Amino acid sequence: MNGAHDMGGVHGFGPVVAEVDEPLFHAEWEKRVLGLVLALGAGGKWNIDISRFARENRPPAEYLSLSYYEIWLAGLERLLEERGRPTRVLAAADVPATLARGGPVDREPTHEARFAVGDAVVTKNLNPHGHTRLPRYARGKHGVIERVHGFHVFPDVNSTGTGEDPQWLYLVRFSGSELFGPDGDPGSSVSIDAFEPYLEPA
């Protein structure tokens, strides 16, 4: 979706201000939200892409008015309402192993990759209402494949809860000028990780 979360290239947010000696959490409730999101995420009722979309799919003014952990909380409340409460409960004793295992998203390839390192590609101009990981600033842009990451779970489909639909994932590099024209930085480049369905041969 073309939501407020997709911030690359947006003007007007001002300078980056880093807090000096920033604490890891700014309130006790932030800790509990982190814990709840991770614990309930291990419950199997939803996946990381469903949870990202639950956070992002809200009116831009609302998204921008919430602090980061408030967005996590709002997303979690929505997930519980829409998907229900998990019955599989993460036990304290299983926390270290669960975190160490993480959630790898690479899968056994079912077909050959369409692109190879060095190939010139152009990103599609996609504007889906659902979840996507192709940022707006990088749509319809020419780039070069720099790395083939592997065959990974496809968030655009996984976010709907209908299966993982894994796809080849590539590192695609664009020049600053290609992305932002004469206002871009000609001495910079930006790389994104792009799934094969986002790309066409250039």
Place this chain on the structure above:
Amino acid sequence: MTHSDLSDVQIRVRALESALVAGGHVDPAALDALVETYEHQVGPHNGARVVARAWVDPGYRERLLADATPAIAELGIRGRQGEHMVAVENTPDVHNLVVCTLCSCYPWSVLGLPPVWYKSAPYRSRAVADPRGVLTDFGVTLGADVSVRVWDSTAEVRYLVIPQRPADSEGMTEDELAARVTRDSMIGVGTL
């Protein structure tokens, strides 16, 4: 009666946690263990060990740049939000900067939880379009001959910047070197 926003949120979170615990959907001790992990165990000291090893061991550096996930696991570092790692190295000619414009993707296994500024709209909006301007916000000015490579973490791959080794660090032990490595230098908004 009025409440501050903070106390409203605090009440909301407490109510949610209580209901989930009462229904047997959450083990409160698991929440404590999760928070404790990121408060006291997983943090930038992990990434600093990786960087210091790469500085002192050319074979390790090569393995790290070729395939970072197993190379990082060699040091016993693995896990959530570090399942698919890529290491990128700063040189005199190239400076690397990591961002997630879409949310807050960040290599937890090596850096811990991200700071607020990393998740903020100013950083996410400008890191791709004006990376040198963002670096200026952090007091870093690069020469015009240094190119900037920005890595937008749009999938589940996570990026770790290997900063340039400080010029005055000759003769330091690996542990001493690791102590010099800052979180910001491993995101790319700082230099050493």
